[in-house]
Amino acid sequence: MKIGWTLAQRAIADHYEALAREHVAARSEWHYAREQLDQGAWRALADDGLWRIPVPEELGGHGMTWWEFCAALEGIARGGRDLGFCLSLIAHAGFLRSLVIFGGEYHHTVALPKMMGGAIGATALTEMSGGSDVARVATTAHPTAQGYKLVGTKTHITNAPVADMFWVLGRIDKLPAKRDISVFVLERQSSGMQIGAPEHMFGNRSSPTGPVSFFGLPITAGQVLGRPGDGLSLTYATIALDRLLYGVVGAAYLEGLLQEAIGFAEQRTAFGRPIADYQYVQRRITNVKLAIESARWVSYAALASLLEEREEAALMSSTAKLIGSEGLAGAALDVMQIFGHTGYQLGHHSRNVQDALGTLIAGGTSDIQRKNIFTQLLRLRKSQRAATPAVSGSAA
Ligand SMILES: Cc1cc2nc3c(=O)[nH]c(=O)nc-3n(C[C@H](O)[C@H](O)[C@H](O)COP(=O)(O)OP(=O)(O)OC[C@H]3O[C@@H](n4cnc5c(N)ncnc54)[C@H](O)[C@@H]3O)c2cc1C
Incomplete structure (x- = not known):
């Protein structure tokens, strides 16, 4: 049973604390007032290799573990002094891990390099009908000869206003009920989807949330994460x-x-x-x-x-x-x-x-x-x- 950090993990935490003090804390108030994610800080952390930490070397990462990532995140929370920014990081982190674990060729060769390299990820589950009951999602992928066309709207999604990559929970039409819920990974595009206006929140204003709608967005079968129905x-x-x-x-x-x-x-x-x-x-x-x-x-x-x-x-x-x-x-x-x-x-x-x-x-x-x-x-x-x-x- 692991108890506490090793010296190497402590060094990672200290390194990211200093980096976050320089890049996140310094401009936190400015971004909070403007309800914007600090994309410069995001880029600095990505360039430093934050997102490569928990990814295996064969997938382009540094081959460490989620313990080292947690040490880095602790450093960022301590040095950055910006909870909203941390919420944005958390949304990206879960997405990244699910690409590593469940990803196929598209996810490992296209999505993962982007997610490690500075792209911003959004994890989209919630819809207007509610966020707690995730099994009720209505966003649907309709089968076509080339793959699917995705239709639906997600709301309150962290990073959506600025995201480059989306992890989307929906259903696949024509699959049996209860075995139809699936996850789709897609990149931001100028047609077939629309990013709505950012929402105004009581707090966490440096972590923009907002809606994203899909109007028959074409996606390939290879973009389904894991097996269809395993969502x-x-x-x-x-x-x-x-x-x-x-x-x-x-x-x-x-x-x-x-x-x-x-x-x-x-x-x-x-x-x-x-x-x-x-x-x-x-x-x-x-x-x-x-x-x-x-x-x-x-x-x-x-x-x-x-x-x-x-x-x-x-x-x-x-x-x-x-x-x-x-x-x-x-x-x-x-x-x-x-x-x-x-x-x-x-x-x-x-x-x-x-x-x-x-x-x-x-x-x-x-x-x-x-x-x-x-x-x-x-x-x-x-x-x-x-x-x-x-x-x-x-x-x-
Ligand atoms: C800062 C912020 C960031 C967010 N980021 C994301 C994101 O990145 N991606 C995303 O998909 N969503 C995101 N959300 C949305 C969030 O996940 C949902 O708001 C949350 O899951 C609750 O859903 P809801 O607001 O629709 O409330 P509802 O699901 O409608 O629930 C309303 C109330 O009923 C209660 N309730 C519902 N069912 C039960 C039950 N069975 N037993 C007891 N109580 C129940 C709830 O606890 C709540 O108090 C974010 C929200 C916030 C505030």
């Missing part, structure tokens, strides 16, 4: 990584807030003493630390489960998402209150709250994580029972 299991495998990365990012992001909160509490005085002397303030500060440690360690456990393909991987990913996002939102509120009126003024601390609240919904709501945890508990219980031989006879 649901592929989706769960893909979002499992995304979900636990919320915990990884949340913990790393909160480290900076914790230091800011302690620093402020030590120098701010009330009733003749630093507010750090008061137990109610100490409680808020320790809440932040508890959120960091619980999110971090459950995310590492979830990543280990996922990479080792353990039965409890889906349960652990949802647990990491739930603990990570709720811990982040609660801690951001605690820090805002420690800063009093300064915290509530439009600025760094109020933005933290706004951004953190988005993580309660993006990647599946907290209630859906609980639903998934419960369903997985029952499934594991059933499989453990099936694996345990029945005890015959009775104890005398």
